[in-house]
Amino acid sequence: MNKKTSSPKPAKKNFSERCYEKLCTVPKGSVTTYAELARALGSKGYRAVGQAMHRNPNAPRVPCHRVVRSDGSLGGYAFGLKKKFEILTKEGVIIRDGKVQGFPEKIYRFRR
DNA sequence: TATTTGACCAAGA
DNA sequence: ATCTTGGCCAAAT
Numbered sequence: 001m002n003k004k005t006s007s008p009k010p011a012k013k014n015f016s017e018r019c020y021e022k023l024c025t026v027p028k029g030s031v032t033t034y035a036e037l038a039r040a041l042g043s044k045g046y047r048a049v050g051q052a053m054h055r056n057p058n059a060p061r062v063p064c065h066r067v068v069r070s071d072g073s074l075g076g077y078a079f080g081l082k083k084k085f086e087i088l089t090k091e092g093v094i095i096r097d098g099k100v101q102g103f104p105e106k107i108y109r110f111r112r
Numbered sequence: 113t114a115t116t117t118g119a120c121c122a123a124g125a
Numbered sequence: 126a127t128c129t130t131g132g133c134c135a136a137a138t
Contacts, residue, residue, distance in 0.1 A: 015135060034120055038134085045134035050119040055136070057119095069120070076119025084119090116138075124130080 015045065016052035020062045022110065028063075029092040030108040031100060033070045040110035054078055066091075072103035 022040050026032050034049045041049075053064045057078045065087045069075045074095065077084035085095055094101040 038120090043134070044121095046120040047118060047133065048120090048135040051117080051134085051136065052119095054119050064119085067119075070122085074119090078119075081119090114138100117136090118134105121133085122131095125128085 015041070015043070015048060016056060019049050019052045020058055023062050023064065023067065025110070026063065026066050026108045028066075029106075031066045031068050031088070031093055031103075031106050032108050032110075033068055034075070035070050036107065036110065037067060050075070066093075066108075068100060068103075072099040074098060074100075 018041050019037060022037055023032070034046045038044055038046050038049045049067075053067065054076070057064045059079065065077060065084045067075065074081060074084055074088075088095060088100075093106055100106055
């Protein structure tokens with residue numbers, strides 16, 4: 001039964017799925033960033049987070065539209081950036097010139 | 113297994 | 126403020 005006898009067990013395991021779960025904790029009207037989300041997972045894979053969304057957005061199960069760039073710009077969206085813009089606006093997040101208004105205040109802080 | 117790709121980020125010019 | 130460069134990670138090819 002002993003197959004590999006104590007593997008180093010890296011902190012990664014279904015990186016994507018964990019992204020989705022954390023993302024689901026972001027309340028409506030707030031946004032998060034790829035970096036913050038990665039940090040919440042204890043990783044620096046900012047890009048990997050974005051990739052996970054692009055590859056499998058699991059929509060509409062996961063509110064991937066609430067993830068924006070660290071500079072406040074929208075970033076991207078698998079269903080069209082325009083759609084992302086509309087949804088965010090509808091949730092109370094105002095986008096001004098392609099950037100979130102009052103960005104720092106709109107960021108949701110994950111419990112660390 | 114090795115290489116490439118991407119919804120990124122921070123720093124430098 | 127914008128543009129360029131290097132780095133970072135996981136998943137796809």
